[in-house]
Amino acid sequence: MLKIWGRANGSNVVKVMWCVGELGIEHERIDWGGRFGGNDDSAYRRLNPMGTLPTIVEDDGFTLWESGPVVRYLSAKHGLGALCPDSGQGRAEAEKWMDWSSLNLHPFNRVFTFNMFILPPEERDSDAIATAAARAAEMYDVLDRHLADRAYLCGDQFTMADIPAGSLTHRWMELAPERPSHPNVEAWYERLKARPAYREHVMSVTPGH
Ligand SMILES: N[C@@H](CCC(=O)N[C@@H](CS)C(=O)NCC(=O)O)C(=O)O
Structure with a gap:
Protein backbone atom coordinates (compact mmCIF):
# COMPACT_ATOMS: atom_id res chain seq x y z
CA MET A 1 0.00 0.00 0.00
CA LEU A 2 1.23 3.52 -0.78
CA LYS A 3 2.83 5.10 2.30
CA ILE A 4 2.77 8.87 2.74
CA TRP A 5 4.95 10.46 5.37
CA GLY A 6 3.80 13.85 6.62
CA ARG A 7 1.51 15.62 9.06
CA ALA A 8 -1.92 16.26 7.54
CA ASN A 9 -1.78 20.06 7.88
CA GLY A 10 1.54 20.64 6.08
CA SER A 11 0.67 22.69 3.00
CA ASN A 12 2.76 20.42 0.78
CA VAL A 13 1.25 17.30 2.35
CA VAL A 14 -2.22 18.75 1.76
CA LYS A 15 -1.53 18.87 -1.99
CA VAL A 16 -0.58 15.20 -2.10
CA MET A 17 -3.49 14.11 0.11
CA TRP A 18 -5.99 16.01 -2.03
CA CYS A 19 -4.55 14.30 -5.13
CA VAL A 20 -4.70 10.88 -3.42
CA GLY A 21 -8.31 11.60 -2.44
CA GLU A 22 -9.28 12.62 -6.00
CA LEU A 23 -7.73 9.43 -7.36
CA GLY A 24 -9.10 7.15 -4.64
CA ILE A 25 -5.69 5.58 -3.97
CA GLU A 26 -5.48 3.17 -1.08
CA HIS A 27 -2.84 4.53 1.26
CA GLU A 28 -1.45 4.86 4.76
CA ARG A 29 -0.41 8.31 5.97
CA ILE A 30 2.09 8.51 8.79
CA ASP A 31 2.08 11.65 10.99
CA TRP A 32 5.59 13.05 10.65
CA GLY A 33 7.36 16.37 11.02
CA GLY A 34 6.22 19.50 12.83
CA ARG A 35 5.00 18.65 16.32
CA PHE A 36 5.43 14.93 15.53
CA GLY A 37 9.16 15.34 14.75
CA GLY A 38 11.19 12.70 12.94
CA ASN A 39 12.65 14.98 10.26
CA ASP A 40 16.21 14.21 11.35
CA ASP A 41 15.64 10.52 11.98
CA SER A 42 18.42 8.72 10.08
CA ALA A 43 16.07 6.17 8.46
CA TYR A 44 13.81 9.01 7.31
CA ARG A 45 16.78 10.95 5.95
CA ARG A 46 17.66 7.92 3.85
CA LEU A 47 14.22 8.21 2.24
CA ASN A 48 14.37 11.98 1.95
CA PRO A 49 17.76 13.64 2.45
CA MET A 50 16.06 17.01 3.01
CA GLY A 51 14.06 15.71 5.99
CA THR A 52 11.01 17.55 4.65
CA LEU A 53 7.42 16.44 4.06
CA PRO A 54 5.85 14.80 2.21
CA THR A 55 7.66 11.63 1.13
CA ILE A 56 5.93 8.72 -0.54
CA VAL A 57 7.05 5.08 -0.69
CA GLU A 58 5.50 2.53 -3.05
CA ASP A 59 5.28 -1.22 -2.33
CA ASP A 60 8.21 -1.87 -4.67
CA GLY A 61 10.35 0.61 -2.73
CA PHE A 62 10.04 3.49 -5.19
CA THR A 63 10.47 6.62 -3.07
CA LEU A 64 9.68 10.20 -4.04
CA TRP A 65 9.78 13.55 -2.25
CA GLU A 66 8.95 17.09 -3.46
CA SER A 67 5.19 17.53 -3.47
CA GLY A 68 4.90 18.82 -7.07
CA PRO A 69 6.62 15.78 -8.61
CA VAL A 70 4.64 13.51 -6.26
CA VAL A 71 1.33 14.98 -7.53
CA ARG A 72 2.54 14.63 -11.14
CA TYR A 73 3.66 11.04 -10.60
CA LEU A 74 0.42 9.91 -8.92
CA SER A 75 -1.74 11.77 -11.45
CA ALA A 76 0.10 10.19 -14.40
CA LYS A 77 0.04 6.72 -12.84
CA HIS A 78 -3.61 6.69 -11.75
CA LYS A 96 3.43 25.32 -15.75
CA TRP A 97 0.56 26.28 -13.42
CA MET A 98 1.76 23.86 -10.76
CA ASP A 99 5.24 25.41 -10.75
CA TRP A 100 3.83 28.92 -11.00
CA SER A 101 1.69 28.32 -7.93
CA SER A 102 4.53 26.93 -5.86
CA LEU A 103 6.80 29.81 -6.79
CA ASN A 104 4.31 32.67 -6.61
CA LEU A 105 1.57 31.70 -4.14
CA HIS A 106 3.44 29.55 -1.65
CA PRO A 107 5.38 32.49 -0.13
CA PHE A 108 2.23 34.09 1.34
CA ASN A 109 1.28 30.79 2.95
CA ARG A 110 4.62 30.47 4.71
CA VAL A 111 4.47 34.04 6.05
CA PHE A 112 0.83 33.69 7.13
CA THR A 113 1.39 30.31 8.81
CA PHE A 114 4.37 31.49 10.84
CA ASN A 115 2.95 34.86 11.78
CA MET A 116 -0.60 33.75 12.47
CA PHE A 117 -0.16 30.26 13.97
CA ILE A 118 3.38 29.23 14.86
CA LEU A 119 5.37 32.15 16.30
CA PRO A 120 4.63 33.33 19.83
CA PRO A 121 2.31 36.36 19.70
CA GLU A 122 5.07 38.82 20.64
CA GLU A 123 7.17 37.71 17.64
CA ARG A 124 4.40 37.92 15.05
CA ASP A 125 5.04 40.51 12.33
CA SER A 126 1.95 42.21 10.90
CA ASP A 127 4.07 44.14 8.35
CA ALA A 128 5.37 40.85 6.97
CA ILE A 129 1.78 39.63 6.63
CA ALA A 130 0.75 42.84 4.82
CA THR A 131 3.73 42.67 2.43
CA ALA A 132 3.12 39.00 1.62
CA ALA A 133 -0.61 39.66 1.15
CA ALA A 134 0.05 42.56 -1.25
CA ARG A 135 2.37 40.43 -3.38
CA ALA A 136 -0.08 37.50 -3.37
CA ALA A 137 -2.93 39.83 -4.39
CA GLU A 138 -0.93 40.74 -7.52
CA MET A 139 -0.55 37.05 -8.28
CA TYR A 140 -4.29 36.54 -7.78
CA ASP A 141 -4.82 39.35 -10.34
CA VAL A 142 -2.96 37.14 -12.82
CA LEU A 143 -4.98 34.07 -11.86
CA ASP A 144 -8.24 36.02 -12.03
CA ARG A 145 -7.54 37.13 -15.60
CA HIS A 146 -6.61 33.56 -16.57
CA LEU A 147 -9.83 32.18 -15.10
CA ALA A 148 -12.03 34.74 -16.87
CA ASP A 149 -12.88 32.33 -19.69
CA ARG A 150 -12.27 28.85 -18.24
CA ALA A 151 -13.65 26.87 -15.32
CA TYR A 152 -10.30 25.39 -14.23
CA LEU A 153 -6.68 26.30 -14.80
CA CYS A 154 -6.36 24.05 -17.87
CA GLY A 155 -9.83 24.57 -19.31
CA ASP A 156 -13.19 22.92 -18.69
CA GLN A 157 -11.83 19.98 -16.74
CA PHE A 158 -10.31 19.79 -13.26
CA THR A 159 -6.66 18.62 -13.54
CA MET A 160 -3.53 18.38 -11.43
CA ALA A 161 -2.88 22.00 -12.45
CA ASP A 162 -5.56 23.08 -9.97
CA ILE A 163 -4.08 21.25 -6.98
CA PRO A 164 -1.20 23.48 -5.81
CA ALA A 165 -3.05 26.75 -6.44
CA GLY A 166 -6.35 25.38 -5.14
CA SER A 167 -4.88 24.12 -1.89
CA LEU A 168 -3.25 27.47 -1.16
CA THR A 169 -6.33 29.40 -2.21
CA HIS A 170 -8.39 27.98 0.67
CA ARG A 171 -5.86 29.55 3.06
CA TRP A 172 -5.92 32.78 1.07
CA MET A 173 -9.71 32.97 1.27
CA GLU A 174 -9.75 32.20 4.97
CA LEU A 175 -6.77 34.22 6.17
CA ALA A 176 -5.90 37.15 3.87
CA PRO A 177 -6.46 40.47 5.61
CA GLU A 178 -8.61 42.92 3.57
CA ARG A 179 -8.64 40.45 0.70
CA PRO A 180 -9.36 42.21 -2.61
CA SER A 181 -12.16 40.82 -4.77
CA HIS A 182 -11.19 38.40 -7.54
CA PRO A 183 -14.56 37.22 -8.92
CA ASN A 184 -13.18 34.55 -11.27
CA VAL A 185 -10.92 33.11 -8.56
CA GLU A 186 -13.88 33.13 -6.15
CA ALA A 187 -16.07 31.26 -8.67
CA ARG A 199 -13.32 19.39 1.66
CA GLU A 200 -11.71 16.38 3.33
CA HIS A 201 -8.03 17.14 2.80
CA VAL A 202 -7.80 20.90 2.25
CA MET A 203 -10.66 22.59 4.07
CA SER A 204 -10.66 20.46 7.18
CA VAL A 205 -7.08 21.13 8.30
CA THR A 206 -5.82 24.01 10.41
CA PRO A 207 -2.44 25.49 9.38
CA GLY A 208 0.38 25.22 11.91
CA HIS A 209 2.96 22.72 12.96
N1 LIG B 1 9.49 21.92 -1.87
C1 LIG B 1 9.15 20.93 -0.88
C2 LIG B 1 8.95 21.65 0.43
C3 LIG B 1 8.74 20.66 1.56
C4 LIG B 1 8.53 21.36 2.90
O1 LIG B 1 9.22 22.35 3.21
N2 LIG B 1 7.59 20.83 3.69
C5 LIG B 1 7.32 21.38 5.01
C6 LIG B 1 5.92 20.99 5.45
S1 LIG B 1 4.67 21.56 4.35
C7 LIG B 1 8.27 20.77 6.00
O2 LIG B 1 8.84 19.71 5.76
N3 LIG B 1 8.40 21.44 7.16
C8 LIG B 1 9.09 20.88 8.27
C9 LIG B 1 8.14 20.21 9.21
O3 LIG B 1 6.92 20.32 9.07
O4 LIG B 1 8.63 19.55 10.12
C10 LIG B 1 7.87 20.18 -1.31
O5 LIG B 1 7.06 20.76 -2.04
O6 LIG B 1 7.70 19.01 -0.94
Missing part, protein backbone atom coordinates in the same frame (compact mmCIF):
# COMPACT_ATOMS: atom_id res chain seq x y z
CA GLY A 79 -5.25 9.48 -13.72
CA LEU A 80 -3.71 9.74 -17.17
CA GLY A 81 -6.12 11.52 -19.51
CA ALA A 82 -8.04 12.93 -16.54
CA LEU A 83 -6.09 14.49 -13.68
CA CYS A 84 -2.93 14.37 -15.84
CA PRO A 85 -3.49 15.57 -19.41
CA ASP A 86 -2.29 12.94 -21.88
CA SER A 87 -0.87 15.22 -24.57
CA GLY A 88 2.62 16.63 -24.21
CA GLN A 89 1.36 20.18 -24.59
CA GLY A 90 -1.53 19.69 -22.19
CA ARG A 91 0.77 18.20 -19.59
CA ALA A 92 3.29 21.02 -19.96
CA GLU A 93 0.51 23.57 -19.52
CA ALA A 94 -0.63 21.84 -16.31
CA GLU A 95 2.93 21.64 -14.99
CA TRP A 188 -13.29 28.68 -9.21
CA TYR A 189 -12.89 28.31 -5.42
CA GLU A 190 -16.64 27.58 -5.15
CA ARG A 191 -16.21 24.84 -7.78
CA LEU A 192 -13.31 23.35 -5.78
CA LYS A 193 -15.37 23.46 -2.58
CA ALA A 194 -17.92 21.18 -4.24
CA ARG A 195 -15.28 18.40 -4.46
CA PRO A 196 -15.40 15.93 -1.53
CA ALA A 197 -11.62 15.37 -1.58
CA TYR A 198 -11.04 19.13 -1.33
Whole structure:
Protein backbone atom coordinates (compact mmCIF):
# COMPACT_ATOMS: atom_id res chain seq x y z
CA MET A 1 0.00 0.00 0.00
CA LEU A 2 1.23 3.52 -0.78
CA LYS A 3 2.83 5.10 2.30
CA ILE A 4 2.77 8.87 2.74
CA TRP A 5 4.95 10.46 5.37
CA GLY A 6 3.80 13.85 6.62
CA ARG A 7 1.51 15.62 9.06
CA ALA A 8 -1.92 16.26 7.54
CA ASN A 9 -1.78 20.06 7.88
CA GLY A 10 1.54 20.64 6.08
CA SER A 11 0.67 22.69 3.00
CA ASN A 12 2.76 20.42 0.78
CA VAL A 13 1.25 17.30 2.35
CA VAL A 14 -2.22 18.75 1.76
CA LYS A 15 -1.53 18.87 -1.99
CA VAL A 16 -0.58 15.20 -2.10
CA MET A 17 -3.49 14.11 0.11
CA TRP A 18 -5.99 16.01 -2.03
CA CYS A 19 -4.55 14.30 -5.13
CA VAL A 20 -4.70 10.88 -3.42
CA GLY A 21 -8.31 11.60 -2.44
CA GLU A 22 -9.28 12.62 -6.00
CA LEU A 23 -7.73 9.43 -7.36
CA GLY A 24 -9.10 7.15 -4.64
CA ILE A 25 -5.69 5.58 -3.97
CA GLU A 26 -5.48 3.17 -1.08
CA HIS A 27 -2.84 4.53 1.26
CA GLU A 28 -1.45 4.86 4.76
CA ARG A 29 -0.41 8.31 5.97
CA ILE A 30 2.09 8.51 8.79
CA ASP A 31 2.08 11.65 10.99
CA TRP A 32 5.59 13.05 10.65
CA GLY A 33 7.36 16.37 11.02
CA GLY A 34 6.22 19.50 12.83
CA ARG A 35 5.00 18.65 16.32
CA PHE A 36 5.43 14.93 15.53
CA GLY A 37 9.16 15.34 14.75
CA GLY A 38 11.19 12.70 12.94
CA ASN A 39 12.65 14.98 10.26
CA ASP A 40 16.21 14.21 11.35
CA ASP A 41 15.64 10.52 11.98
CA SER A 42 18.42 8.72 10.08
CA ALA A 43 16.07 6.17 8.46
CA TYR A 44 13.81 9.01 7.31
CA ARG A 45 16.78 10.95 5.95
CA ARG A 46 17.66 7.92 3.85
CA LEU A 47 14.22 8.21 2.24
CA ASN A 48 14.37 11.98 1.95
CA PRO A 49 17.76 13.64 2.45
CA MET A 50 16.06 17.01 3.01
CA GLY A 51 14.06 15.71 5.99
CA THR A 52 11.01 17.55 4.65
CA LEU A 53 7.42 16.44 4.06
CA PRO A 54 5.85 14.80 2.21
CA THR A 55 7.66 11.63 1.13
CA ILE A 56 5.93 8.72 -0.54
CA VAL A 57 7.05 5.08 -0.69
CA GLU A 58 5.50 2.53 -3.05
CA ASP A 59 5.28 -1.22 -2.33
CA ASP A 60 8.21 -1.87 -4.67
CA GLY A 61 10.35 0.61 -2.73
CA PHE A 62 10.04 3.49 -5.19
CA THR A 63 10.47 6.62 -3.07
CA LEU A 64 9.68 10.20 -4.04
CA TRP A 65 9.78 13.55 -2.25
CA GLU A 66 8.95 17.09 -3.46
CA SER A 67 5.19 17.53 -3.47
CA GLY A 68 4.90 18.82 -7.07
CA PRO A 69 6.62 15.78 -8.61
CA VAL A 70 4.64 13.51 -6.26
CA VAL A 71 1.33 14.98 -7.53
CA ARG A 72 2.54 14.63 -11.14
CA TYR A 73 3.66 11.04 -10.60
CA LEU A 74 0.42 9.91 -8.92
CA SER A 75 -1.74 11.77 -11.45
CA ALA A 76 0.10 10.19 -14.40
CA LYS A 77 0.04 6.72 -12.84
CA HIS A 78 -3.61 6.69 -11.75
CA GLY A 79 -5.25 9.48 -13.72
CA LEU A 80 -3.71 9.74 -17.17
CA GLY A 81 -6.12 11.52 -19.51
CA ALA A 82 -8.04 12.93 -16.54
CA LEU A 83 -6.09 14.49 -13.68
CA CYS A 84 -2.93 14.37 -15.84
CA PRO A 85 -3.49 15.57 -19.41
CA ASP A 86 -2.29 12.94 -21.88
CA SER A 87 -0.87 15.22 -24.57
CA GLY A 88 2.62 16.63 -24.21
CA GLN A 89 1.36 20.18 -24.59
CA GLY A 90 -1.53 19.69 -22.19
CA ARG A 91 0.77 18.20 -19.59
CA ALA A 92 3.29 21.02 -19.96
CA GLU A 93 0.51 23.57 -19.52
CA ALA A 94 -0.63 21.84 -16.31
CA GLU A 95 2.93 21.64 -14.99
CA LYS A 96 3.43 25.32 -15.75
CA TRP A 97 0.56 26.28 -13.42
CA MET A 98 1.76 23.86 -10.76
CA ASP A 99 5.24 25.41 -10.75
CA TRP A 100 3.83 28.92 -11.00
CA SER A 101 1.69 28.32 -7.93
CA SER A 102 4.53 26.93 -5.86
CA LEU A 103 6.80 29.81 -6.79
CA ASN A 104 4.31 32.67 -6.61
CA LEU A 105 1.57 31.70 -4.14
CA HIS A 106 3.44 29.55 -1.65
CA PRO A 107 5.38 32.49 -0.13
CA PHE A 108 2.23 34.09 1.34
CA ASN A 109 1.28 30.79 2.95
CA ARG A 110 4.62 30.47 4.71
CA VAL A 111 4.47 34.04 6.05
CA PHE A 112 0.83 33.69 7.13
CA THR A 113 1.39 30.31 8.81
CA PHE A 114 4.37 31.49 10.84
CA ASN A 115 2.95 34.86 11.78
CA MET A 116 -0.60 33.75 12.47
CA PHE A 117 -0.16 30.26 13.97
CA ILE A 118 3.38 29.23 14.86
CA LEU A 119 5.37 32.15 16.30
CA PRO A 120 4.63 33.33 19.83
CA PRO A 121 2.31 36.36 19.70
CA GLU A 122 5.07 38.82 20.64
CA GLU A 123 7.17 37.71 17.64
CA ARG A 124 4.40 37.92 15.05
CA ASP A 125 5.04 40.51 12.33
CA SER A 126 1.95 42.21 10.90
CA ASP A 127 4.07 44.14 8.35
CA ALA A 128 5.37 40.85 6.97
CA ILE A 129 1.78 39.63 6.63
CA ALA A 130 0.75 42.84 4.82
CA THR A 131 3.73 42.67 2.43
CA ALA A 132 3.12 39.00 1.62
CA ALA A 133 -0.61 39.66 1.15
CA ALA A 134 0.05 42.56 -1.25
CA ARG A 135 2.37 40.43 -3.38
CA ALA A 136 -0.08 37.50 -3.37
CA ALA A 137 -2.93 39.83 -4.39
CA GLU A 138 -0.93 40.74 -7.52
CA MET A 139 -0.55 37.05 -8.28
CA TYR A 140 -4.29 36.54 -7.78
CA ASP A 141 -4.82 39.35 -10.34
CA VAL A 142 -2.96 37.14 -12.82
CA LEU A 143 -4.98 34.07 -11.86
CA ASP A 144 -8.24 36.02 -12.03
CA ARG A 145 -7.54 37.13 -15.60
CA HIS A 146 -6.61 33.56 -16.57
CA LEU A 147 -9.83 32.18 -15.10
CA ALA A 148 -12.03 34.74 -16.87
CA ASP A 149 -12.88 32.33 -19.69
CA ARG A 150 -12.27 28.85 -18.24
CA ALA A 151 -13.65 26.87 -15.32
CA TYR A 152 -10.30 25.39 -14.23
CA LEU A 153 -6.68 26.30 -14.80
CA CYS A 154 -6.36 24.05 -17.87
CA GLY A 155 -9.83 24.57 -19.31
CA ASP A 156 -13.19 22.92 -18.69
CA GLN A 157 -11.83 19.98 -16.74
CA PHE A 158 -10.31 19.79 -13.26
CA THR A 159 -6.66 18.62 -13.54
CA MET A 160 -3.53 18.38 -11.43
CA ALA A 161 -2.88 22.00 -12.45
CA ASP A 162 -5.56 23.08 -9.97
CA ILE A 163 -4.08 21.25 -6.98
CA PRO A 164 -1.20 23.48 -5.81
CA ALA A 165 -3.05 26.75 -6.44
CA GLY A 166 -6.35 25.38 -5.14
CA SER A 167 -4.88 24.12 -1.89
CA LEU A 168 -3.25 27.47 -1.16
CA THR A 169 -6.33 29.40 -2.21
CA HIS A 170 -8.39 27.98 0.67
CA ARG A 171 -5.86 29.55 3.06
CA TRP A 172 -5.92 32.78 1.07
CA MET A 173 -9.71 32.97 1.27
CA GLU A 174 -9.75 32.20 4.97
CA LEU A 175 -6.77 34.22 6.17
CA ALA A 176 -5.90 37.15 3.87
CA PRO A 177 -6.46 40.47 5.61
CA GLU A 178 -8.61 42.92 3.57
CA ARG A 179 -8.64 40.45 0.70
CA PRO A 180 -9.36 42.21 -2.61
CA SER A 181 -12.16 40.82 -4.77
CA HIS A 182 -11.19 38.40 -7.54
CA PRO A 183 -14.56 37.22 -8.92
CA ASN A 184 -13.18 34.55 -11.27
CA VAL A 185 -10.92 33.11 -8.56
CA GLU A 186 -13.88 33.13 -6.15
CA ALA A 187 -16.07 31.26 -8.67
CA TRP A 188 -13.29 28.68 -9.21
CA TYR A 189 -12.89 28.31 -5.42
CA GLU A 190 -16.64 27.58 -5.15
CA ARG A 191 -16.21 24.84 -7.78
CA LEU A 192 -13.31 23.35 -5.78
CA LYS A 193 -15.37 23.46 -2.58
CA ALA A 194 -17.92 21.18 -4.24
CA ARG A 195 -15.28 18.40 -4.46
CA PRO A 196 -15.40 15.93 -1.53
CA ALA A 197 -11.62 15.37 -1.58
CA TYR A 198 -11.04 19.13 -1.33
CA ARG A 199 -13.32 19.39 1.66
CA GLU A 200 -11.71 16.38 3.33
CA HIS A 201 -8.03 17.14 2.80
CA VAL A 202 -7.80 20.90 2.25
CA MET A 203 -10.66 22.59 4.07
CA SER A 204 -10.66 20.46 7.18
CA VAL A 205 -7.08 21.13 8.30
CA THR A 206 -5.82 24.01 10.41
CA PRO A 207 -2.44 25.49 9.38
CA GLY A 208 0.38 25.22 11.91
CA HIS A 209 2.96 22.72 12.96
N1 LIG B 1 9.49 21.92 -1.87
C1 LIG B 1 9.15 20.93 -0.88
C2 LIG B 1 8.95 21.65 0.43
C3 LIG B 1 8.74 20.66 1.56
C4 LIG B 1 8.53 21.36 2.90
O1 LIG B 1 9.22 22.35 3.21
N2 LIG B 1 7.59 20.83 3.69
C5 LIG B 1 7.32 21.38 5.01
C6 LIG B 1 5.92 20.99 5.45
S1 LIG B 1 4.67 21.56 4.35
C7 LIG B 1 8.27 20.77 6.00
O2 LIG B 1 8.84 19.71 5.76
N3 LIG B 1 8.40 21.44 7.16
C8 LIG B 1 9.09 20.88 8.27
C9 LIG B 1 8.14 20.21 9.21
O3 LIG B 1 6.92 20.32 9.07
O4 LIG B 1 8.63 19.55 10.12
C10 LIG B 1 7.87 20.18 -1.31
O5 LIG B 1 7.06 20.76 -2.04
O6 LIG B 1 7.70 19.01 -0.94
